[in-house]
Amino acid sequence: MSEITSAPPAPHAEPLGVYVHVPFCASTCDFCAFYQTAPTADGVNRFLAGIGDEAALVSWPRAATTVFWGGGTPGLLAPGDIRRLGAIVRARLGGEPAEWTVEMAPASVTEARLEALREIGVTRISMGAQSFQPELLDGLGRQHTRGQIFRAYERIRAAGFASVNIDLMFALPGQDEVAWLADLGEALALAPDHLSTYCLTFEEDTKLWVKLSKGQVKLDAEREARLYETTWARLEASGYGQYEVSNFARPGHACLHNLNTWRMHEWIGLGPSAASQHAGRRGGNVADLERWLAGVARGERLTEDLVTLTPALLAEDALIFGVRMNAGVDLAALRQRFPAAPWERVAAVAERLAEAGLAERGGDRLRLTPRGRLLADSVGTTLMDAFSEEIPV
Ligand SMILES: C[S@@+](CC[C@H](N)C(=O)[O-])C[C@H]1O[C@@H](n2cnc3c(N)ncnc32)[C@H](O)[C@@H]1O
Numbered sequence: 001m002s003e004i005t006s007a008p009p010a011p012h013a014e015p016l017g018v019y020v021h022v023p024f025c026a027s028t029c030d031f032c033a034f035y036q037t038a039p040t041a042d043g044v045n046r047f048l049a050g051i052g053d054e055a056a057l058v059s060w061p062r063a064a065t066t067v068f069w070g071g072g073t074p075g076l077l078a079p080g081d082i083r084r085l086g087a088i089v090r091a092r093l094g095g096e097p098a099e100w101t102v103e104m105a106p107a108s109v110t111e112a113r114l115e116a117l118r119e120i121g122v123t124r125i126s127m128g129a130q131s132f133q134p135e136l137l138d139g140l141g142r143q144h145t146r147g148q149i150f151r152a153y154e155r156i157r158a159a160g161f162a163s164v165n166i167d168l169m170f171a172l173p174g175q176d177e178v179a180w181l182a183d184l185g186e187a188l189a190l191a192p193d194h195l196s197t198y199c200l201t202f203e204e205d206t207k208l209w210v211k212l213s214k215g216q217v218k219l220d221a222e223r224e225a226r227l228y229e230t231t232w233a234r235l236e237a238s239g240y241g242q243y244e245v246s247n248f249a250r251p252g253h254a255c256l257h258n259l260n261t262w263r264m265h266e267w268i269g270l271g272p273s274a275a276s277q278h279a280g281r282r283g284g285n286v287a288d289l290e291r292w293l294a295g296v297a298r299g300e301r302l303t304e305d306l307v308t309l310t311p312a313l314l315a316e317d318a319l320i321f322g323v324r325m326n327a328g329v330d331l332a333a334l335r336q337r338f339p340a341a342p343w344e345r346v347a348a349v350a351e352r353l354a355e356a357g358l359a360e361r362g363g364d365r366l367r368l369t370p371r372g373r374l375l376a377d378s379v380g381t382t383l384m385d386a387f388s389e390e391i392p393v
């Protein structure tokens, strides 16, 4: 009789991320364009079953190194649903991930939820505080109070997660430099392991975008640049190393999942609107709970904007996202990974960026100067020139 064994997944040749989009929020914040809908018991039930159905449609290449539950508000799920989703995801991981992040909003952080998250193996909590100032929270349409942030943080710490992040937003309407420094100070006093500081972007069709189009709030690029610099100086002085334009961590606490994404490794995205990049393709699931559910129920992942990954595309994105990180990119290593990309043209563009004082070369490494980091979006556009056939370099 021959012995049938299910072969364990191959050891990690390359990182593999698993992203689960949990599309439920208690209400819609005035700035947010992430796909989400109001939770109902039936909707959540069918969503959880749908994740199981979708996971079964994926051909899993190897054990996952990182897991990230984002949203939406995954931390809004009831403890029993957290355990159920945890079991569905764990069944596919092929081992213990090095990091498992879950996003939570302060108003829904309870001991029972935290206990369920610890039980399923979550290692990292990312809490969206945005601001500590009641009037600014109000202006963002947030549902939580300043007091809830402190209570939630205390509970998260008491539960003993390995790493805790706080999200803050700046350049908010009505927020001057003093108010932003006050928010940074309050966050620092909590001593999180990681801080994400996002400059407010006016996303189409959000309430804030409508206000902007009516002229009720104004954009101020100079103020934004000043606030970026203030943030970087303040956090550096407090022992938080900047490792990406918007991300800061104490040593050993950079988010592995995001690092692997920015380095253009592979990840599998489950749930409505979740993006995936694996098996030579990149695409996003349809951003609609019912359509996504109907698709997975008939054995189909409804993917939008599907592209076939080419070495040139991966090299381009690894460069654009890579230079947003303080460590920059190792051009020799990228060349080895993607030999078919137009590296002579990249070298010429890098030269141009260096001449403009936006980037610097140190051996094989290309990294941005602080001024380049301030202009990271336009640096990205310039780097794209190297990959465009039409534009001579
Ligand atoms: C996917 S959201 C979900 C987090 C969680 N639901 C919460 O709100 O606490 C992750 C983070 O993105 C940031 N964010 C979302 N929309 C933004 C925008 N329009 N401009 C800047 N930051 C934004 C916020 O800091 C938010 O905490």
Ligand code: SF4
Residues within 6 Å of the ligand: 024, 025, 026, 027, 028, 029, 032, 033, 034, 036, 071, 072, 073, 105, 128
């Ligand atoms: S910011 Fe978070 S809580 Fe607010 S609508 Fe977006 S995902 Fe939901």
